[in-house]
Amino acid sequence: MEIKVTRAAQLKPKPDENRLGFGQIFTDHMLNLDYSPDKGWHDPRVEPYGPIAMPPSAMVLHYGQAIFEGLKAYRNPAGKIQLFRPRANIERLNRSAKRMCIPQMDPDLLLESLKTLLRIEQDWVPGAAGTSLYIRPTVIATDPFLGVRASHTYRYFVILSPVGAYYAEGFNPVKIWVTRDYVRAVRGGVGEAKTPGNYAASLLAGEEAHRAGYTQVLWLDGVEQKYVEEVGAMNIFFVIDDEVVTPALNGSILPGVTRDSVLTLARHWGIKASERRIGIDEVMAAHAAGRLKEIFGAGTAAVISPVGELKYGDQTLTVGDGKVGPLSQRLYDELVAIQYGKAPDPMGWVEPV
């Protein structure tokens, strides 16, 4: 399919690479693609970044039928642009689409159109340490209709944002609050789909955590509120004795690409890495027994994010000595080296643009 390109009349000034936060600055162009039942997905085009015109009756505005992804483009030492496991994100987008009744998309078209956009925006991929170009593919339901059913028409778009660290803490340990008042997702719900409602549902607990001085919320399962699930912007890992543990994918946990990369790397290094049910009581008991060595989160935006403190009810637990643990550090170093093309890529994760 031909990808039409309309260039922006004026280009924006580039930001200071050493002062990038997360998701505040957007590039000059975006990618658009439409779906209708008669044409299927059609008319892929790169256009100037700008507002999306839609009627106030557009279904996404009422019932939240939408999905998104998050991945990054990196500048390698040769100055070339590369992606990290983009096909894994595209596969997940299609799984989210299935759950949210959105028509499947052609993975080759998504990857090729993304590369076209990135080639046009290549000057926006920052080169400073710890920076990258965050990519946000999104699909929204566009039928002008107020009945509750799946939309018949959709818009897919991709926007790009040069970013630094997701958390203000950077790679320093974050403080996590375990909520007992709210749940993020329930069995049979949409927890494993990357759909905006999951994030909207997390905001109130997030605000309470912030007020108490915590960076993010750790969610427990929606049935018994006993088993650890995820942090919302990242999956969670525990190092207990010599085992790395992350909650098994059970339908209510987001199947993170970084989560999978961490498990793969750890196993490749001969470390026991388990996906299993892990209760918050087990975490607290392991800590009390001196067996809880590290906690860290893993996600595209967050990369590897060490957890220095966990609060659960009236118990506050300092993880290790509150500093970055050795496995968190090793995983961060190796993952980042692969992503930026500074280390060999034995798993074939890197995709040149």
Ligand code: COI
């Ligand atoms: C990501 O890690 O890419 C995410 O989507 C998490 C968050 C920024 C919503």
